[in-house]
Amino acid sequence: MAAELERPVLLFSGGKDSIVLLRLAERAFRPGKFPFPVMHVDTGHNFPEVIEFRDRRVAELGERLIVASVQDSIDRGRVVEETGPRASRNRLQTTTLLDAIEEHGFDAAIGGARRDEERARAKERIFSFRDDFGQWNPRAQRPELWNVYNARVRKGEHVRVFPISNWTELDVWQYVAREQLELPPIYFSHEREVFRRDGMLYACSEHVERLPDEEPFTARVRFRTVGDMTCTGGVVSDAATIAAVVDEIAATRVTERGETRADDRFTEAAMEDRKRVGYF
Amino acid sequence: MSVISDNVGATSEQAMQAELLRLVTCGSVDDGKSTLIGRLLFDTKQIFVDQMEHIEETSKRRGDGYVNLALLTDGLRAEREQGITIDVAYRSFVTPRRRFQLADAPGHVQYTRNMVTGASTADVAVILVDARHGVVEQTRRHAYITSILRVPHVTVAVNKMDLVGWSRDRYDEIYADLETLGLPDLRVIPVSALEGDNVVDSSGNMPWYEGPALLEHLEAVEIAFDRNLDARRFPVQWVIRPMSGDHHDYRGYAGSVAGGVWRAGDPVLVLPSGLRSRVESVESSDGPLEAAVPPQSVTIRLVDDVDVSRGNMLADPDRPPIVSRELEARVCWMSDRPLEPGARLAVKHTTRSVRALVEELVSAVDVHDLADVPSPQRLGLNDIGVVRLRLSEPLAVDPYAENRETGAFILIDEASNDTVGAGTVLSAR
Numbered sequence: 001m002a003a004e005l006e007r008p009v010l011l012f013s014g015g016k017d018s019i020v021l022l023r024l025a026e027r028a029f030r031p032g033k034f035p036f037p038v039m040h041v042d043t044g045h046n047f048p049e050v051i052e053f054r055d056r057r058v059a060e061l062g063e064r065l066i067v068a069s070v071q072d073s074i075d076r077g078r079v080v081e082e083t084g085p086r087a088s089r090n091r092l093q094t095t096t097l098l099d100a101i102e103e104h105g106f107d108a109a110i111g112g113a114r115r116d117e118e119r120a121r122a123k124e125r126i127f128s129f130r131d132d133f134g135q136w137n138p139r140a141q142r143p144e145l146w147n148v149y150n151a152r153v154r155k156g157e158h159v160r161v162f163p164i165s166n167w168t169e170l171d172v173w174q175y176v177a178r179e180q181l182e183l184p185p186i187y188f189s190h191e192r193e194v195f196r197r198d199g200m201l202y203a204c205s206e207h208v209e210r211l212p213d214e215e216p217f218t219a220r221v222r223f224r225t226v227g228d229m230t231c232t233g234g235v236v237s238d239a240a241t242i243a244a245v246v247d248e249i250a251a252t253r254v255t256e257r258g259e260t261r262a263d264d265r266f267t268e269a270a271m272e273d274r275k276r277v278g279y280f
Numbered sequence: 281m282s283v284i285s286d287n288v289g290a291t292s293e294q295a296m297q298a299e300l301l302r303l304v305t306c307g308s309v310d311d312g313k314s315t316l317i318g319r320l321l322f323d324t325k326q327i328f329v330d331q332m333e334h335i336e337e338t339s340k341r342r343g344d345g346y347v348n349l350a351l352l353t354d355g356l357r358a359e360r361e362q363g364i365t366i367d368v369a370y371r372s373f374v375t376p377r378r379r380f381q382l383a384d385a386p387g388h389v390q391y392t393r394n395m396v397t398g399a400s401t402a403d404v405a406v407i408l409v410d411a412r413h414g415v416v417e418q419t420r421r422h423a424y425i426t427s428i429l430r431v432p433h434v435t436v437a438v439n440k441m442d443l444v445g446w447s448r449d450r451y452d453e454i455y456a457d458l459e460t461l462g463l464p465d466l467r468v469i470p471v472s473a474l475e476g477d478n479v480v481d482s483s484g485n486m487p488w489y490e491g492p493a494l495l496e497h498l499e500a501v502e503i504a505f506d507r508n509l510d511a512r513r514f515p516v517q518w519v520i521r522p523m524s525g526d527h528h529d530y531r532g533y534a535g536s537v538a539g540g541v542w543r544a545g546d547p548v549l550v551l552p553s554g555l556r557s558r559v560e561s562v563e564s565s566d567g568p569l570e571a572a573v574p575p576q577s578v579t580i581r582l583v584d585d586v587d588v589s590r591g592n593m594l595a596d597p598d599r600p601p602i603v604s605r606e607l608e609a610r611v612c613w614m615s616d617r618p619l620e621p622g623a624r625l626a627v628k629h630t631t632r633s634v635r636a637l638v639e640e641l642v643s644a645v646d647v648h649d650l651a652d653v654p655s656p657q658r659l660g661l662n663d664i665g666v667v668r669l670r671l672s673e674p675l676a677v678d679p680y681a682e683n684r685e686t687g688a689f690i691l692i693d694e695a696s697n698d699t700v701g702a703g704t705v706l707s708a709r
Contacts, residue, residue, distance in 0.1 A: 003518055003590050003631070027565040028577075031530060032522040115370050122369045142699040143393055143614050145400040146688045147536070147575075148628050152697035166381055168372050254330050 002029075004151040005159070008036040008108035009066070009101075012058070014050040015226035016172055016183055017112030017164065022061065023179055024163060036110070037064040041097045043089040044071045045207040045228040053184040068100035085209040088230040098134040107153050110161045116168045117256070126165050132156035136276050169224075169256050170249050177242045186223045189240045194219050200233030224256040301498060303382045304398035304431065306422040307408030312439045316408065316473035317371070317384055320495060323480035326373040368394050377499040392425065392647055392662035393614045396702055399429040400688070403503045406494075407436045411444045411470070415457040421647055423461045428610055428664070428704065430684055432506045434463040437494055441486065442472040448488045465501075469494050507574040508683045512540030512596035514580060515630035515686070516588060532563065532579040533588055538630065538685040539678075540596060542572045542580065549597040550588055551676040556597060557584040574685070591632035593676040593686075601676040601686055604708035607669045608642070610680075611659065615693065615700035618658035619667075625700070627671065629689040635672035636691070642666040666706065680704035 002008055010025060012018045025034050038058050042051070058065040070089050073079045078099060079092040101109060115122045125141050127149045142150050151159055164172070176183065193204040195214040202208060204216045207229050221234035222245070239245045307313035320326075369384045383398035385391075399405060405426040409419055426434055436458055444450045451470045458468055469478055470489050477483030478493045492500070517535040522528075546559045560581040562569045572578045580594060588594070595601055613619050623638040644656040644665035659665045680687030691701035 028518070028534065029520065030565055031527045032520045116372055122371060143397045143702070144699075145397055145690055145702045146685065147401070148630070148688065148690045150628065150690060150692055150697070150699045152626075152692060154697065166370060166372055168374075170374070171372075 002035045005108040005153070007104065007106050008110060008161075009039045009104065009106045010034070010036055010110045011097075011112070012038045012040050012054065012065075013112075013226060014040065014046070014054040014057075014184055015112070016176060016187060017114065019057070019181055019183060020164060020167075020172055020175055021110060021112050022057065023175075023181055026061070034061075034063050037066050039066040039068060039100065039104075039109075041068045041093050041100070042070065043093055043228050044069065045089055045205075045230050047184070047186050047203070047223075047226065047229060049186050050184045050226055053182075057182070066100070066104070068096050070096045072096070073099065085211050087209070088228060090228055090231050094134075101134070101158055102156075107158050108151065108161055109158060110163065112164055113160075113162050114167050114169070114172075115165050124162070124165070126162050127151055128160040128162065129153070130158050130160060134158075136160075138276070170246070173242070173246045173249050177246055180242075183242075184226065186226065186234075188245065189220050189222045189237045191218055192221055192234070193217070194221060194234060197233075201236070202233055203229055205229045299503070300379045300381060301501065301503060302401050302403045303380060303406055303498065304395070304402035304404075305382065305384050305406045305408070306395055306399075306426070307418075307439075311408035311410050312473045313384070313408050316406075316437060316439060316471070316479065317382065319473045319476055319479045320382075321371065321373055323476060324373055324375055324495065368398050375495065375499060380498070392421075392612060392664065395422070395425050396429060396612045396614075399425055399431050400702065402429075402431045403506060404433040404435060404498060404501055405431040406498075407434065409436055409438050409454060409458075411438050411440045411447075411450055411454070414450075414454045415461075417648060419458075420461065420650060423463055424645075424647075424650055425664075426463065430680060430704075431464075432503070433465040433467075433501050435467045435469065435494070435497060435501075436463075437473075438468060438470045439473050441470045441477065441483075442475055446470075446483075446485045448486070451489070467491070467497055469497060508539040508678075509541055509573060510539070511599040511601075511678070511683070512542060512546065512594075513538040513601065513678070513683065513686050514542065514594040515632070516590055516592045516594065517631050518590060519588065520579060531585065532581045533594065534577070534579045535631065536577045537572050537574045539574060539683050542578070543570070544568070547597050548582060549595050549600055550586055551593045551595055551601065552603050552674045553587065553592070555586045555588075557582040557586050559583070591630075593630065593632075595676065601678045602708040603674045603676050605671040605674050607636075607671065607675070607677065607703075607708050608706045609667060609669060609689070609703040610664065610706055611667050611691065611701050611703045612664045613659040613661060613701050615698065616661055617693075617700075618660045619701065620658045624694070626692040626694050627669070627675070627689050627703075628692060629675050629677065630686060632675060633692075634675060635694075636669040638667055639670050640668040642668060667703075669703075675708075677705045677708050679707060 010021060040054055070092050073092060073096045074081050079095045082088060113121055123138055125144050128136060129142055130136060153159055193216050194201040195204060195210055195216045197214060201219060201221055219236055220238060222237040222239060223232060223234045225232055237248060239248045305313055305317060371382045373380050385394040385398035407422045409415060438451060438454050455468050469491060470486055471478040471494060473479060477485055480493060480495045482493050515535055515538055516533045520532040520534055522530055542562050544559050544561050548557045548559055560583045562572045563579045621638055621641055625636050627634050627636045641656050641659060644653045644659060644663055646653060647664060656665060678686040687705040689703045690699050691703060693700045
């Protein structure tokens with residue numbers, strides 16, 4: 001991939017999947033440098049612990065970090081902020097991401113999406129072609145045979161590359177354990193002020209407006225996914241170490257997105273719809 | 281719900297050590313394929329509570345009258361609305377004994393293209409046969425594609441045994457027909473995907489069948505020796521050359537082993553240049569390795585500072601691949617626009633891309649009756665045929681029958697950049 005495209009970028013959210021990608025990149029390119037920069041699409045509503053971790057991790061690696069900011073997109077009038085208690089910048093990220101890809105002239109974006117996360121993702125290729133509007137067309141995907149990938153794009157088009165497509169959540173945690181990778185602290189059990197909404201526990205923060213009946217309380221939680229504070233729920237957990245989390249995941253009977261992501265719950269095809277217009 | 285709220289069978293440690301098996305499932309909706317996959321996932325407790333609630337709800341809304349396990353693999357809106365499967369879907373699941381990656385190739389639209397795609401990486405093909413209909417034209421087509429893609433193990437699930445009264449005679453009849461197809465490592469298992477008999481749990485309805493249930497069999501298939509361990513092949517993906525600090529003189533070749541066992545000291549032939557050297561070390565990022573085998577990703581360093589770049593192949597000088605600009609290959613055509621003699625295309629083979637001219641369409645196979653048609657005018661979408669290609673630059677290839685990696689390539693239309701065909705090398709000169 002790095003050899004066949006001119007301007008790739010690695011998408012890094014500070015979440016566990018993209019932390020694994022960074023380690024895979026180290027394994028692929030060290031002792032050389034990465035042949036691409038690292039980019040984060042920052043909604044401004046991320047957990048502060050994750051942002052701190054992001055900056056430190058990329059600095060330790062000595063690689064270049066680009067931050068594409070949703071706030072900038074709002075300030076420039078590219079997108080309009082949602083309002084109310086259920087407002088989220090999740091959808092707005094798509095525009096910020098596509099604008100950044102265009103601005104930097106990236107022709108490939110490496111991401112940590114996995115096929116086990118969601119039904120529409122199970123159908124996506126490892127090298128997933130996007131047209132010059134950033135759109136994914138699930139009915140016209142390039143066939144993918146053996147391990148021979150077609151990375152060809154024209155100017156303005158790009159490919160999304162998903163190296164850990166076939167990993168499961170458990171695979172990711174086992175890899176984290178094997179490599180002893182550092183993760184942001186919110187992945188492990190901690191005490192936090194939360195409130196209950198739609199059967200999920202949300203962190204109390206300045207970015208989320210609570211409804212009158214949503215009383216805050218303190219609980220021991222951890223987060224299975226790292227997204228915006230506005231759409232990522234925590235789970236009650238005492239798992240404070242990698243080993244404890246691995247055991248918890250091995251025993252869980254609910255998918256990570258089903259348990260913790262409000263953004264996939266809106267409609268039966270929520271992810272498919274967002275992906276078609278250019279989401280991760 | 282109680283059945284799925286139990287713990288998974290696999291502990292994390294078992295899962296980590298388990299060996300990966302890649303499966304392709306071949307059959308149509310009518311054969312009960314999606315139901316079979318749903319059953320495999322359901323009975324191995326790989327279906328999560330929220331997924332189950334989701335399909336229960338959807339089944340109810342559609343008026344299916346039962347929990348439609350087929351909905352588990354149909355990921356796209358159009359598929360759920362029309363009750364069809366559009367594209368190859370991939371699912372991973374794990375048991376205490378093995379990890380599985382399943383490619384589900386749909387039966388109706390774009391059939392050949394999807395099945396070829398799914399079969400290209402498969403260790404085992406699971407072919408579904410409807411017990412009422414036995415071996416039909418479609419079964420022969422599955423068997424044919426399985427054989428040209430060299431899937432090393434074939435398992436036939438004779439489904440809907442409940443609809444033929446769990447009849448042993450019917451099973452024996454179908455078994456005898458299957459034996460005439462020449463399938464490698466053939467195993468035939470009578471199942472009822474709807475009822476769950478012999479999928480994960482053995483059936484009480486067919487005491488005459490003494491073999492393993494489908495999952496038990498798949499857990500036991502021996503795949504360690506399927507890859508070519510005799511002739512060393514290493515397509516170079518990337519040259520690691522930091523040119524800085526402590527690593528000023530470091531030069532390593534990164535890639536994934538495509539054949540043979542690689543060790544320090546092995547003689548090396550660099551292709552297509554023909555230069556020779558020796559392996560200085562085989563390394564992972566944790567340090568030097570004793571040996572590397574397919575499909576490990578490693579870095580190989582050579583004793584001499586010879587010229588090696590991406591797209592070159594390192595090989596065993598005693599058992600070299602064929603370096604050639606003339607290939608005879610079997611091609612599965614995957615584009616709406618037919619392939620005609622004189623066409624110019626790009627060929628991507630391992631890590632190397634060259635241009636090709638289609639000199640001749642030698643023959644085509646009618647995928648319906650599998651009859652050979654000599655000198656066809658064109659190959660249409662989903663057609664399979666033999667072609668002769670002349671290349672702009674030489675490639676280092678092996679016959680596909682000897683190596684599934686160095687004998688395979690894809691064809692790319694240089695105007696649209698689409699992948700328009702899949703090829704397997706028959707011979708080169």
